[in-house]
Amino acid sequence: MSGLVNVLVIVAVVAVVVVRQCSARRISDGRRWWILPGILLVVSLRDHGLVDAHHEALSVAVLGAELAVGLATGAGWGWTSRLWREADGSLWSKGTKATVLVWTGGLALRAALYGAAALMGIHQGSAxxxxxxxxxxAVRSGVVMWRAGQMSPAYGGSVDGKSSQSAWKDRV
Structure with a gap:
Protein backbone atom coordinates (compact mmCIF):
# COMPACT_ATOMS: atom_id res chain seq x y z
CA MET A 1 0.00 0.00 0.00
CA SER A 2 1.10 3.55 -0.55
CA GLY A 3 1.91 5.96 2.26
CA LEU A 4 -1.32 7.91 1.74
CA VAL A 5 -3.42 4.75 1.97
CA ASN A 6 -1.59 3.75 5.18
CA VAL A 7 -2.32 7.15 6.72
CA LEU A 8 -5.99 6.94 5.73
CA VAL A 9 -6.27 3.43 7.20
CA ILE A 10 -4.64 4.55 10.48
CA VAL A 11 -6.96 7.58 10.73
CA ALA A 12 -9.99 5.37 10.05
CA VAL A 13 -8.95 2.83 12.70
CA VAL A 14 -8.36 5.55 15.28
CA ALA A 15 -11.76 7.08 14.47
CA VAL A 16 -13.46 3.71 14.93
CA VAL A 17 -11.66 3.14 18.26
CA VAL A 18 -12.61 6.58 19.58
CA VAL A 19 -16.24 6.20 18.48
CA ARG A 20 -16.48 2.73 20.09
CA GLN A 21 -14.99 4.00 23.34
CA CYS A 22 -17.46 6.86 23.47
CA SER A 23 -20.40 4.46 23.38
CA ALA A 24 -21.63 2.55 26.41
CA ARG A 25 -19.98 -0.86 26.81
CA ARG A 26 -20.45 -3.50 29.48
CA ILE A 27 -17.35 -4.30 31.52
CA SER A 28 -16.65 -8.01 31.84
CA ASP A 29 -15.38 -9.82 34.93
CA GLY A 30 -11.87 -8.47 34.38
CA ARG A 31 -9.85 -11.64 34.21
CA ARG A 32 -8.71 -11.18 30.60
CA TRP A 33 -8.15 -7.43 30.31
CA TRP A 34 -4.41 -7.87 29.84
CA ILE A 35 -4.47 -10.43 26.98
CA LEU A 36 -4.74 -8.07 23.97
CA PRO A 37 -2.08 -5.65 25.28
CA GLY A 38 0.14 -8.64 26.07
CA ILE A 39 -0.21 -10.03 22.55
CA LEU A 40 0.53 -6.62 21.02
CA LEU A 41 3.60 -6.23 23.20
CA VAL A 42 4.95 -9.70 22.35
CA VAL A 43 4.42 -9.10 18.64
CA SER A 44 6.14 -5.71 18.83
CA LEU A 45 9.11 -7.13 20.76
CA ARG A 46 9.57 -9.90 18.18
CA ASP A 47 10.02 -7.28 15.47
CA HIS A 48 13.72 -6.50 15.08
CA GLY A 49 12.95 -2.94 13.94
CA LEU A 50 11.94 -1.69 17.37
CA VAL A 51 15.21 0.25 17.72
CA ASP A 52 17.06 1.88 14.81
CA ALA A 53 20.48 0.23 14.64
CA HIS A 54 22.08 3.38 13.20
CA HIS A 55 20.84 5.67 16.00
CA GLU A 56 20.47 3.34 18.98
CA ALA A 57 20.65 5.88 21.83
CA LEU A 58 18.31 8.40 20.20
CA SER A 59 16.00 5.64 19.05
CA VAL A 60 15.73 4.26 22.58
CA ALA A 61 15.04 7.78 23.89
CA VAL A 62 12.26 8.31 21.33
CA LEU A 63 10.83 4.86 22.13
CA GLY A 64 10.88 5.73 25.84
CA ALA A 65 9.07 8.98 25.12
CA GLU A 66 6.53 7.11 22.99
CA LEU A 67 5.93 4.62 25.82
CA ALA A 68 5.55 7.50 28.30
CA VAL A 69 2.96 9.11 26.01
CA GLY A 70 1.19 5.74 25.81
CA LEU A 71 1.22 5.45 29.59
CA ALA A 72 -0.18 8.96 30.04
CA THR A 73 -2.81 8.44 27.33
CA GLY A 74 -3.93 5.15 28.85
CA ALA A 75 -4.15 6.63 32.34
CA GLY A 76 -6.06 9.66 31.07
CA TRP A 77 -8.37 7.43 29.06
CA GLY A 78 -9.10 5.22 32.06
CA TRP A 79 -9.73 8.13 34.42
CA THR A 80 -11.95 10.05 32.02
CA SER A 81 -14.19 7.08 31.26
CA ARG A 82 -17.53 7.22 33.06
CA LEU A 83 -18.38 4.08 35.06
CA TRP A 84 -21.77 3.14 36.43
CA ARG A 85 -23.67 0.15 37.68
CA GLU A 86 -27.06 -0.84 36.27
CA ALA A 87 -29.92 -2.07 38.45
CA ASP A 88 -29.01 -5.69 37.65
CA GLY A 89 -25.51 -5.10 39.06
CA SER A 90 -23.72 -5.08 35.70
CA LEU A 91 -20.93 -2.56 35.33
CA TRP A 92 -20.77 -0.24 32.32
CA SER A 93 -18.24 2.21 30.93
CA LYS A 94 -18.47 5.05 28.45
CA GLY A 95 -15.91 7.53 27.27
CA THR A 96 -16.61 11.22 27.75
CA LYS A 97 -15.69 14.37 25.87
CA ALA A 98 -12.56 14.44 28.01
CA THR A 99 -11.73 10.95 26.69
CA VAL A 100 -11.76 12.30 23.15
CA LEU A 101 -9.47 15.15 24.24
CA VAL A 102 -7.07 12.66 25.84
CA TRP A 103 -7.01 10.60 22.65
CA THR A 104 -6.49 13.69 20.51
CA GLY A 105 -3.66 14.91 22.73
CA GLY A 106 -2.01 11.49 22.70
CA LEU A 107 -2.21 11.31 18.92
CA ALA A 108 -0.77 14.82 18.56
CA LEU A 109 2.13 13.97 20.87
CA ARG A 110 2.81 10.74 18.98
CA ALA A 111 2.78 12.60 15.66
CA ALA A 112 5.19 15.18 17.09
CA LEU A 113 7.51 12.41 18.32
CA TYR A 114 7.37 10.67 14.97
CA GLY A 115 8.15 13.94 13.17
CA ALA A 116 11.03 14.76 15.53
CA ALA A 117 12.46 11.28 15.04
CA ALA A 118 12.19 11.61 11.26
CA LEU A 119 13.99 14.97 11.39
CA MET A 120 16.81 13.31 13.38
CA GLY A 121 17.01 10.54 10.80
CA ILE A 122 15.66 7.87 13.15
CA HIS A 123 13.66 5.13 11.46
CA GLN A 124 10.63 4.05 13.48
CA GLY A 125 8.77 0.97 12.40
CA SER A 126 5.32 -0.19 13.35
CA ALA A 127 6.77 -2.05 16.37
CA ALA A 138 -2.98 -2.09 29.35
CA VAL A 139 -2.92 1.06 31.48
CA ARG A 140 -6.45 2.06 30.41
CA SER A 141 -7.82 -1.38 31.23
CA GLY A 142 -5.93 -1.53 34.51
CA VAL A 143 -7.25 1.87 35.62
CA VAL A 144 -10.83 1.00 34.61
CA MET A 145 -10.66 -2.37 36.39
CA TRP A 146 -9.21 -0.74 39.52
CA ARG A 147 -11.93 1.93 39.47
CA ALA A 148 -14.58 -0.75 38.91
CA GLY A 149 -13.29 -2.65 41.94
CA GLN A 150 -13.69 0.48 44.06
CA MET A 151 -17.34 0.97 43.11
CA SER A 152 -19.99 -0.03 45.58
CA PRO A 153 -22.32 -2.84 44.54
CA ALA A 154 -25.86 -2.11 43.40
CA TYR A 155 -28.55 -2.28 46.10
CA GLY A 156 -26.15 -3.37 48.84
CA GLY A 157 -25.15 -6.61 47.12
CA SER A 158 -21.66 -7.52 46.07
CA VAL A 159 -20.17 -7.75 42.61
CA ASP A 160 -20.37 -11.56 42.54
CA GLY A 161 -24.07 -11.53 43.42
CA LYS A 162 -23.66 -12.61 47.03
CA SER A 163 -25.01 -10.20 49.59
CA SER A 164 -22.47 -8.60 51.88
CA GLN A 165 -25.19 -8.07 54.48
CA SER A 166 -27.73 -10.54 55.69
CA ALA A 167 -31.33 -9.85 54.83
CA TRP A 168 -33.54 -8.01 57.33
CA LYS A 169 -35.46 -11.21 58.11
CA ASP A 170 -32.22 -13.03 58.93
CA ARG A 171 -31.22 -10.45 61.54
CA VAL A 172 -34.53 -10.42 63.45
Whole structure:
Protein backbone atom coordinates (compact mmCIF):
# COMPACT_ATOMS: atom_id res chain seq x y z
CA MET A 1 0.00 0.00 0.00
CA SER A 2 1.10 3.55 -0.55
CA GLY A 3 1.91 5.96 2.26
CA LEU A 4 -1.32 7.91 1.74
CA VAL A 5 -3.42 4.75 1.97
CA ASN A 6 -1.59 3.75 5.18
CA VAL A 7 -2.32 7.15 6.72
CA LEU A 8 -5.99 6.94 5.73
CA VAL A 9 -6.27 3.43 7.20
CA ILE A 10 -4.64 4.55 10.48
CA VAL A 11 -6.96 7.58 10.73
CA ALA A 12 -9.99 5.37 10.05
CA VAL A 13 -8.95 2.83 12.70
CA VAL A 14 -8.36 5.55 15.28
CA ALA A 15 -11.76 7.08 14.47
CA VAL A 16 -13.46 3.71 14.93
CA VAL A 17 -11.66 3.14 18.26
CA VAL A 18 -12.61 6.58 19.58
CA VAL A 19 -16.24 6.20 18.48
CA ARG A 20 -16.48 2.73 20.09
CA GLN A 21 -14.99 4.00 23.34
CA CYS A 22 -17.46 6.86 23.47
CA SER A 23 -20.40 4.46 23.38
CA ALA A 24 -21.63 2.55 26.41
CA ARG A 25 -19.98 -0.86 26.81
CA ARG A 26 -20.45 -3.50 29.48
CA ILE A 27 -17.35 -4.30 31.52
CA SER A 28 -16.65 -8.01 31.84
CA ASP A 29 -15.38 -9.82 34.93
CA GLY A 30 -11.87 -8.47 34.38
CA ARG A 31 -9.85 -11.64 34.21
CA ARG A 32 -8.71 -11.18 30.60
CA TRP A 33 -8.15 -7.43 30.31
CA TRP A 34 -4.41 -7.87 29.84
CA ILE A 35 -4.47 -10.43 26.98
CA LEU A 36 -4.74 -8.07 23.97
CA PRO A 37 -2.08 -5.65 25.28
CA GLY A 38 0.14 -8.64 26.07
CA ILE A 39 -0.21 -10.03 22.55
CA LEU A 40 0.53 -6.62 21.02
CA LEU A 41 3.60 -6.23 23.20
CA VAL A 42 4.95 -9.70 22.35
CA VAL A 43 4.42 -9.10 18.64
CA SER A 44 6.14 -5.71 18.83
CA LEU A 45 9.11 -7.13 20.76
CA ARG A 46 9.57 -9.90 18.18
CA ASP A 47 10.02 -7.28 15.47
CA HIS A 48 13.72 -6.50 15.08
CA GLY A 49 12.95 -2.94 13.94
CA LEU A 50 11.94 -1.69 17.37
CA VAL A 51 15.21 0.25 17.72
CA ASP A 52 17.06 1.88 14.81
CA ALA A 53 20.48 0.23 14.64
CA HIS A 54 22.08 3.38 13.20
CA HIS A 55 20.84 5.67 16.00
CA GLU A 56 20.47 3.34 18.98
CA ALA A 57 20.65 5.88 21.83
CA LEU A 58 18.31 8.40 20.20
CA SER A 59 16.00 5.64 19.05
CA VAL A 60 15.73 4.26 22.58
CA ALA A 61 15.04 7.78 23.89
CA VAL A 62 12.26 8.31 21.33
CA LEU A 63 10.83 4.86 22.13
CA GLY A 64 10.88 5.73 25.84
CA ALA A 65 9.07 8.98 25.12
CA GLU A 66 6.53 7.11 22.99
CA LEU A 67 5.93 4.62 25.82
CA ALA A 68 5.55 7.50 28.30
CA VAL A 69 2.96 9.11 26.01
CA GLY A 70 1.19 5.74 25.81
CA LEU A 71 1.22 5.45 29.59
CA ALA A 72 -0.18 8.96 30.04
CA THR A 73 -2.81 8.44 27.33
CA GLY A 74 -3.93 5.15 28.85
CA ALA A 75 -4.15 6.63 32.34
CA GLY A 76 -6.06 9.66 31.07
CA TRP A 77 -8.37 7.43 29.06
CA GLY A 78 -9.10 5.22 32.06
CA TRP A 79 -9.73 8.13 34.42
CA THR A 80 -11.95 10.05 32.02
CA SER A 81 -14.19 7.08 31.26
CA ARG A 82 -17.53 7.22 33.06
CA LEU A 83 -18.38 4.08 35.06
CA TRP A 84 -21.77 3.14 36.43
CA ARG A 85 -23.67 0.15 37.68
CA GLU A 86 -27.06 -0.84 36.27
CA ALA A 87 -29.92 -2.07 38.45
CA ASP A 88 -29.01 -5.69 37.65
CA GLY A 89 -25.51 -5.10 39.06
CA SER A 90 -23.72 -5.08 35.70
CA LEU A 91 -20.93 -2.56 35.33
CA TRP A 92 -20.77 -0.24 32.32
CA SER A 93 -18.24 2.21 30.93
CA LYS A 94 -18.47 5.05 28.45
CA GLY A 95 -15.91 7.53 27.27
CA THR A 96 -16.61 11.22 27.75
CA LYS A 97 -15.69 14.37 25.87
CA ALA A 98 -12.56 14.44 28.01
CA THR A 99 -11.73 10.95 26.69
CA VAL A 100 -11.76 12.30 23.15
CA LEU A 101 -9.47 15.15 24.24
CA VAL A 102 -7.07 12.66 25.84
CA TRP A 103 -7.01 10.60 22.65
CA THR A 104 -6.49 13.69 20.51
CA GLY A 105 -3.66 14.91 22.73
CA GLY A 106 -2.01 11.49 22.70
CA LEU A 107 -2.21 11.31 18.92
CA ALA A 108 -0.77 14.82 18.56
CA LEU A 109 2.13 13.97 20.87
CA ARG A 110 2.81 10.74 18.98
CA ALA A 111 2.78 12.60 15.66
CA ALA A 112 5.19 15.18 17.09
CA LEU A 113 7.51 12.41 18.32
CA TYR A 114 7.37 10.67 14.97
CA GLY A 115 8.15 13.94 13.17
CA ALA A 116 11.03 14.76 15.53
CA ALA A 117 12.46 11.28 15.04
CA ALA A 118 12.19 11.61 11.26
CA LEU A 119 13.99 14.97 11.39
CA MET A 120 16.81 13.31 13.38
CA GLY A 121 17.01 10.54 10.80
CA ILE A 122 15.66 7.87 13.15
CA HIS A 123 13.66 5.13 11.46
CA GLN A 124 10.63 4.05 13.48
CA GLY A 125 8.77 0.97 12.40
CA SER A 126 5.32 -0.19 13.35
CA ALA A 127 6.77 -2.05 16.37
CA UNK A 128 7.22 1.20 18.32
CA UNK A 129 3.63 2.23 17.62
CA UNK A 130 2.38 -1.24 18.52
CA UNK A 131 4.27 -1.32 21.82
CA UNK A 132 2.98 2.14 22.76
CA UNK A 133 -0.55 1.03 21.87
CA UNK A 134 -0.08 -2.05 24.06
CA UNK A 135 0.98 0.16 26.99
CA UNK A 136 -1.98 2.49 26.36
CA UNK A 137 -4.51 -0.36 26.32
CA ALA A 138 -2.98 -2.09 29.35
CA VAL A 139 -2.92 1.06 31.48
CA ARG A 140 -6.45 2.06 30.41
CA SER A 141 -7.82 -1.38 31.23
CA GLY A 142 -5.93 -1.53 34.51
CA VAL A 143 -7.25 1.87 35.62
CA VAL A 144 -10.83 1.00 34.61
CA MET A 145 -10.66 -2.37 36.39
CA TRP A 146 -9.21 -0.74 39.52
CA ARG A 147 -11.93 1.93 39.47
CA ALA A 148 -14.58 -0.75 38.91
CA GLY A 149 -13.29 -2.65 41.94
CA GLN A 150 -13.69 0.48 44.06
CA MET A 151 -17.34 0.97 43.11
CA SER A 152 -19.99 -0.03 45.58
CA PRO A 153 -22.32 -2.84 44.54
CA ALA A 154 -25.86 -2.11 43.40
CA TYR A 155 -28.55 -2.28 46.10
CA GLY A 156 -26.15 -3.37 48.84
CA GLY A 157 -25.15 -6.61 47.12
CA SER A 158 -21.66 -7.52 46.07
CA VAL A 159 -20.17 -7.75 42.61
CA ASP A 160 -20.37 -11.56 42.54
CA GLY A 161 -24.07 -11.53 43.42
CA LYS A 162 -23.66 -12.61 47.03
CA SER A 163 -25.01 -10.20 49.59
CA SER A 164 -22.47 -8.60 51.88
CA GLN A 165 -25.19 -8.07 54.48
CA SER A 166 -27.73 -10.54 55.69
CA ALA A 167 -31.33 -9.85 54.83
CA TRP A 168 -33.54 -8.01 57.33
CA LYS A 169 -35.46 -11.21 58.11
CA ASP A 170 -32.22 -13.03 58.93
CA ARG A 171 -31.22 -10.45 61.54
CA VAL A 172 -34.53 -10.42 63.45
Missing amino acids: ALMSALAVTL
